[in-house]
Amino acid sequence: MNVSSWGMIIENPLIQRKETEREEKFSPATPSNWKLLLSESHSMVKVCSPYEVDTKLLSLIHLPVKESRDYYSLTDIVANGHNLDGRIINVLAAVRSVGEPKYFTTSDRRKGQRCEVKLFDETEPSFTMTCWDNESILLAQSWMSRETVIFASDVRINFNKFQNCMAATVISKTIITTNPDTPEANILLNYIRENKETNVADEIDSYLKESINVNTIVDVYTVKQLKEKALRSEGKADPFYGILYAYISTLNIDDETTKVVRNRCSSCGYIVNEASNTCTICNKDSSRLKSLFLSFDLLVDLTDHTGTLHSCSLTGSIAEETLGCTTNEFLAMTNEQRTKLKWQFLLERSKIYLKLILSHRARAGLKVSILSCKLADPTEASRNLAGQGHT
Incomplete structure (x- = not known):
């Protein structure tokens, strides 16, 4: 409903x-x-x-509370950058995907939740809007990917330094009109209907690759320091980032029982349920399932002299860059070729950029995503073995 x-x-x-x-x-x-x-x-x-x-x-219900032409396009927001930081503005955009609500407990024991919505329009393929209150999160769950247009009046715009981009936040002033009945909204609705199945290949990267400038990540950690920081951060929902000089100690790409490449939904980027062949995030109706694409979906272990981070996520284009091959090239390899590829990385020290989120569902309560992984310069690695991010 x-x-x-x-x-x-x-x-x-x-x-x-x-x-x-x-x-x-x-x-x-x-x-x-x-x-x-x-x-x-x-x-x-x-x-x-x-x-x-x-x-x-x-x-x-479908009339915005503001003048229908009084809004910023997403490219205007991106182009204005820091000039709009902290401003309250109106946004007209289409819904690309709606994430699952994420639950958290603050340091003073208050429970909360957040939901990340990806927006797009004719000018910008992806823009993040975050909902924090129950009402806007419930409303967002009713939106259909690539079928819903929203007019969000009075959202706050901020520069997200970790993702190196502008983002919107729903606040107490915000009023969201779903599928507004205005000329501007109807033009955007026609655009998303006409372009629903086109340019999918161009957008694959933005679904899976973290839109974070790794050059902004400077803190170096050891595995032990990362685990200690996670313990100190208990109750906080925000991710934290760091650099790790470590070995890939587990890389099961030549094990036939391990699924290395999976199908993802082209509309939202989530893994498709293979048993039902449906995307449970953006479309539960299997008869209307959007087109699929293949993507790496790996869990690797990272080890240094202080310990091991288990089941770190290495996916999408980041996995392709790390392994030096596309999914199709990987699928064409023999087992011997995959084993040879694996040993190019095992026990070779790498410089690894990480995103870490506290999650009670993850192993050891910590979800770790790899943002970049390249073989490390030996001199640089030895200089940073002690870490520094804990200070």
Whole structure:
């Protein structure tokens, strides 16, 4: 059920004129100069289904609260960069994918959740918007990848230094209109329908490759220091990043029982369930499954003189760059060739850029993704063996 289709009946509200200067920082902006105040003793709010709502009112659900031309394109946001850092603006965009809600507990024991939505338009293939409150996360779960357009009024724009890009955040002022009925939104909707199956190959990289400038990662760790930092970070949801000089100690690319290459959905980039042949993230209906592409999906162990990080994720184009071959080239190899390839990396010290996230589902409570892995310069590696990121 689309959560935005429900209506409500409000009884005995107090009607007041808005005090714009006092309220514009936190309250959602609306075209009206009036506001409703509800009291527990006199007012009542009743939620009603779409069938009980006047059909004339239902059409208002698809009208943004801001002027339909008052928005930034995604390329405008990217181009303006730091000039928009911290600004509150409006965005019109299509939904590329909706991530699963991620649950976390803060250092003071408060529970929370976040959900990352990937947006796109005619000008930009991928842009991140993060939802933190239950209402916007619930709304986002109703959006269909490459079929939904949203007008998000009053989202906050910030520069994400870890991903080296601009990103949007849903805040208390934000009002999101799903599939707005405006000329601008209809043009964008026609664009995504006409281009749904084209240029998939060009976008594969953006699905799987972390959009993080590894040059911004400077802290060097040992395995022991990374595990200690993870323990100190318990309760925090944000990822942290680091450089590790280590050996790949497990690389099962020549084991026939291990699945090294998997099918991914071209719409959202997630691994397709092989038993049902469906993408459970963006489309549960197998008859409407989008096209697929092959991608490396490896779990490797990283070892230095202080310990081992188990089951580190090495996927997509990062795996291709590391191994020096494409998925098709790898599939054409014999077992002997794959074994030879494996021994080019085993027990050879590499310089590895990592992204680490605390996760109760992951082994040892730590999910580790490899952002870059190349054989290390011996002099540079010996100079950094003690690590420094823990200071």
